Amino acid sequence: MTRPEEPKIDRPLTLHLRGDWGTANLHRICGWVAQELADRAGPGTRIATWNSRGSADAVRAVGHGEVDIALTTPAAFVTAALDGRGIYAEEKFPQLRALGVLPQRDRLVVAVHRSLEITTFAQLREREPVLRLATSVNDGINHVGLAAHAILDRAGVDVVGWGGRFLEDERPFESLDHVLEGRANAIAHEAVMLPHWQRFAPDYRFLPVEDDVLTALESDYGWPAATVADGYFPGADAFRTLDFSDFLVVTSRDLDEDVAYAVAWVLGETRHLLEAQYHHLPPERSPVTYPLDPPAMGRTPIPLHPGAARYYEALPAA
Template identity: 80%
Template structure:
């Protein structure tokens, strides 16, 4: 069996995509898809990429019809939007559909300075230290802030009650700089492949999240757990924490079938265009975990758009 048929759309398209703040991976993926789609559509095609935060706001923008396609991370957090549970309580988006998932092996981790003498969350609770904890804003939109506070609250880590404070920002870079500059003595964040984590690791303990906390979070929110391998952070043992993986490309059932097929085909068949932008980094330290596997791209946490599904079903071996 050969490869799935290359798409050709004779008409011109006007599409609105939604990426990230402008300078990170979601915008880069949007640019790749827009370029390849423009090459395979009719004259007059216009494709715009709107700035976004890539979290709840992106999902709602697609659900409300403000854009045609958006990327959001982590992928599993989108399940709740289908039935209006968890973060999306009171507003369901049952017409959401996936076009594919781009792999980013990421975790949300809790780390505290070694001076606090806590190697477990239980010991942290016993010590009740004054934490200056760096994380993202907890505003109901930022997935990092939402997840960080869920982990802390369920773990009984009362930052404010223990006399501490939060240093809240939008992106991981600011939070990591707080730690490296000594303004923070604890952090809950993702983007574990960034080199900042390697620099702070010798001075920090990475705390496993307790099993009952991870089980409760998955039961209530659908957010899965995952493992960080021993040695991923210098000198750190392996530990369990919250999974924060993968970029999910979403649309709605209203997107034309041929456009959905074309986008899925681009994700699977022109993956070299994206991969080549990350090969200067080892796969385990890359913001996109290459090599990309078209079959895996089609394994999405919400239902595939029928047009996209047609591409993945046509892959050899499916």
């Protein structure tokens, strides 16, 4: 079976990538791509990875030409940047293109402590409990804070108006610690594969997001809904909520076509190097959902760069 041709770029490259805060999955992916790309580029190639928050800041960095390639999550949130919806209403970035998508099966979920005796958003609105709700900062950049507040606002949940408060942080670990250490009695967050959720899930009720809220979020911003499987959280039945899946590798249409092809080739043909770093975890509990499937990696929520499309089109038929 013939595989797509391995790239060879004779000239030296100078590229700027943008990952995450420094120790999470997006930086790891940048390191992998930089290593494999440099091996196939000319002598003197230099590839830098800049710190990032992996959210709207990464998208804007590509849109403004500050970096050549960035990773952001969830993948579907980038679609609003193409035509200037939501947080991109003041400036749109139709020049954005994708090099591939790396799977992370994630959800943004809302949960409240069982002592509140609440199982639905309707009950939440009716009883107006005092919530100490852990989530991420809502600053127009952090996708978690953005999505959490969008769900709560559209569901008619007024945390502050009901006498409660938000416990806001940048990364999920701080938010999960608020729950585990009793500072919070509610949470709206993602990274559901982390083991912290399994520890406190028996004491919490996970609230299905109402259909009209999910439909409006998809219509307005392109944010899809998804299901959390029965028993994924101990004692919790299956429920619908906001999909928060996948890492999108974003560039602009200005990236050289041979470089775009080479990055896509690295993603698909050297995927075992990334997969090996997660094999100690079951796929459904891993921050990268392996095994990686190159054809699926080419099904991106924004248009593929032509160079990347050339790689995915060259894949053998299933």
